[in-house]
Amino acid sequence: MINLAVQAATGVPLPAEDDARAQFRTDRLQVGRDFDCRDADARSATAAPRRNPAAEIPVGGLLIGRDREWAALAAALRTGRERGVAVVIRGAAGVGKSSLIEAAVRHSEADGRAVVTAQAARCETHVKFAGLHQLLATLLDRATNLPAPLRQILCSAFAPTDASTPASLSVSTAVLALLGTATEEMPLLLVVDDAHWLDRWTAEVLGLVARRLTPLPVVLLIGLCDGTDQTLADYALPELRLKALADDDAAALVDAITDDLDPDNRSRVLTTAAGNPLALIELAAAVAAAPSRQGRGHDQLPMSERLTRAFAERAFSLAPATGAALLVASADNQATLHELLAAAQIVEPRATGTAHDLMPAVVAGLLDHDHKVVRFTHPLIPMAIYRAATPAYRQQVHAALATVVVGDPARLAWHCSGATTGADEQTAKALEAASCANQTLQPAFRLAAAERAAERTPDPTDCSRRWLHAAELAIQLGQPGRANRLLGSVDSTVCDSVMAARRRLVYESTQPHSALDLRRVQTLIDAAATAAEAGHVDTAIRLLQAVAARARWADPGADLRDRVFGAATRVKRPDDDPVMMAVIAMCDPVGHGTALERLASMTATDSLDPVVAFWLATALGATGAYERSATLLAAAVPGLRSRGQLWLLPQALAQQARIAVYAGDWTLATSAGEEAARRAGETHQPLWCAEAQLALALTAGVRGEAAVAESLVHDAEATGMAFAANALLCDVQLTRATIALAAGRFDDAFHHLRRTFDPYDPTHHRFRSAWGIGEFAEAATRVGQPAEGRAQLALAEGLAEASRSSRIRVGVLYARPLLAGDGDPSSVEVQFREGLTADLARWPTYWARLMLEYGTWLRRQRKITEARFPLRTARDAFSALGAQLWVIRAEQELRASRETRSVRPQYWTDLTEQEKQIAELTARGLTNHEIGQRLYVSHRTVGAHLYRIFPKLGVTSRTQLASVLLGQAGTLLVS
Secondary structure, eight states, X not given: OBOHHHHHHHOOOOOOHHHHHHHHHTTOOOOSOOOOHHHHHHSOTTTSOOOOGGGGOOTTOOOTTOHHHHHHHHHHHHHTTTSOEEEEEEESTTSSHHHHHHHHHHHHHHTTOEEEEEEOOGGGTTSTTHHHHHHHGGGGGGGGGSOHHHHHHHHHXXXXXXXXXXXXXXXXXXXXXXXXXXXXXXXXXXXXXXXXXXXXXHHHHHHHHHTTOTTSOEEEEEEEXXXXXXXXXXXXXXXXXXXXXXXXHHHHHHHHHOSOOOHHHHHHHHHHHTTOHHHHHHHHHHHHHOTTOXXXXXXXXXXXXXXXXXXXXXXXXSOHHHHHHHHHHHHOTTOBHHHHHHHHHHHOXXXXXXXXXXXXXXXTTSEEEOSSBEEESSTHHHHHHHHHSOHHHHHHHHHHHHHHOOSOHHHHHHHHHHTOOSOOHHHHHHHHHHHHHOTTSOHHHHHHHHHHHHHTOOSHHHHHHHHHHHHHHHHHTTOHHHHHHHHTTSOGGGOOHHHHHHHHHHHHHHSOOOTTOHHHHHHHHHHHHHHHHTTOHHHHHHHHHHHHHHHXXXXXXXXHHHHHHHHHHTSOOOTTOHHHHHXXXXXXXXXXXXXXXXXXXXXXXXXXXXXXHHHHHHHHHHHTOHHHHHHHHHHHHHHHHHHTOTTTHHHHHHHHHHHHHHTTOHHHHHHHHHHHHHHHHHTTOHHHHHHHHHHHHHHHHHTTOHHHHHHHHHXXXXXXXXXXXXXXXXXXXXXXXHHHHHTTOHHHHHHHHHHHTOTTSTTOOTTGGGGGHHHHXXXXXXXXXXXXXXXXXXXXXXXXXXXOOHHXXXXXXXXXXXXXXXXXHHHHHHXXXXXXXXXXXXXXXXXXXXXXXHHHHHHHTTOHHHHHHHHHHHHHHHHHHTOHHHHHHHHHHHHHTTOOOSOOOGGGGGSOHHHHHXXXXXXXXXOHHHHXXXXXXXXXXXXXXXXXXXHHHTOXXXXXXXXXXXXXXXXXXXX
């Protein structure tokens, strides 16, 4: 936050944050741009357009996300041409203080201002006036113009004799006089960076000078690190405080540095850097140069010397006891305060073993603690401290921790391995057990333990097996790039058939592949059967889960289903095992959906493992049992998130978003869909990204955001075609059809859905196509093809009976009255009421649409008064759901029932009700054919009505008609 004192000192108000940021994003990166400050200063702040701070960044500037800070600093520089200004630029190490100061220096040089700089250093902290001498060295030749007493004071300060050191106030007076002579020709910029390393005498003089600069055209910039000596802080100088970059700015900075990072490394860089600009720059560059390098034990990225020095430098100046405690804390971020202090006392005999050893680190801004646990203020601080220590010192620390850790086998194994070098099978076994058994451990620790277990393994076969386990764990944690690198350590020559299958499974998870490549799927099925016969039950199940996950995206066919069932029967698990039931149901939702739903209904959700809950929810979603699937997903998502299961998390979120759309929960659909799309992209799961995009598209479409919806659907369709995923392509057509129906484009909806029922079309799916039976019935009725709708309805009713799919059941309830619309009115009304009184609480959009169709049917039966109530109910329901396009349709039907909420011009009363409808739809741009579909008349009848409407309204064309109707306030659509 920028201290208000900057504004008070400069007299220039800060720009609004949102305005400055919006302007800044239009030209975010200013590199290699020449800047003419004279032109900028010549423009009046009141007469000229608002300045863009980013445009003032000098050559080489890279100030992403610092628009407000630069605006405040530029204002101080402008003010400094008339009167003195001092600004302390304060922030954490690496936050960008030096970059901002460098921008100010280049700005001033281009502006013709004299610049004098000094860089404080830790080695000169105890040398009197060392910093002041460095700052004024280029100005001392002007000291000859000073009065003798002042000249003598400077000489005494910089070349002290046996006499005592001059008082700080006297030296500051001499310095002000020297600055006065230096500014006779031009304004001056004084810069002191890393001022936390200044000697105490210089800091006092600078504080006094800064408070007395007003008569001089001098700007004094002081770069100061948080948590350091408070000498300058005591002078209450105006501060410009820098904080970590916002997430989008941090991402932009990484992308500006390099575009070579794979998604998981990019995500790790952003997470580890936590918005620190220096860390973002250094880590991104280091990972791009050597993507395979990564640390052990801290999930570290490669750290440069500069980055290590920046984050560990403050620790170097602390007492040995504090330094030992910091290193212990950096070696184990789960250590309790008692463990930390006990281990530090073992490492450093001078440590007291009390919290007093930590207080200097707390004051320095390195640590926080609450008397139970210790936390570093930035993720890079422990990494830097650990890296800066010698290998021998690290081993000593791990040995000390191994002696104090009690009751935690995983951490004990970790520290035992850190205290030694070389292979050790016993340690490797303990680490492997830690990475496998304890799901409560931090995901990064589990993966690091698996990697170190492989490193410590002496036997080549066991070593490859453990590297393979580490790669599988990396996939679970959503790091496919890292998994691929770990897979390179697996020696294929020592792999048996089961290990080879597991290796293939990991490899396919890191590479693009078709949705249902029969050759690859058959390999997985055979491997599952082999693993089951060898007693590797967990491996067999994982392989079958991989088959089921692929079968979800395409129709596996009878032959492949039989092979899966055959392999499943060899797995020695109970018949009611939820995971095996889920695998079978995903491959055959028609034959096993009922049994799966019965099993799920008897299972207590709160007692399920999150991964098991996910597989049950996914299988139920594949069968169309949305209600139970939504309940299981709500329980699975938090568990997957807490465990770091970033491979399954986007899959769960995408399904949650899809179900939320049909439940009318647009907020959940949007939030879950956006996160799913982002995380699926980061973990290389394009099919799940497309699934999330369809949920977002449907949400945008029914809200009336047609361009956004079409863009999302187009991207999802491209993915589905690339992977031959006919289930996804079927969803694409259903999404397009639903949006078209909401907009009244019945022809488009009919053709979209007609494709999904064609067995030779790539969008056809044996089971999933029936999910659109309700939409197909509505479209077929409106375009005059009810026979086609009835034929598909008969098939859907059979599937609904066989599978007990609620998704198909709801569609059938919706379709029946629509396709029986020309039958006996009493029978049709019974079917409408049967649908409306069914349990559709979890399907509010379908219920509201059916209410709309019921009201429309009543109006067509000339039951005008009876039609208004269901039409009003539908309109209000759509309004509450935020389905704007259906609100418009309901309003149109209400007007057709002679209910209006608007005041019309006099000439409007000359039109009949049907002429008013046709006039409004024509003004909205619909063709005669589209209007006929909506009003159940032929396009020729529409043309005849328009022939009579034009003279009544005094127009001669559709364009004039639109102008007249749309130009009259309150005369067209209420919506």
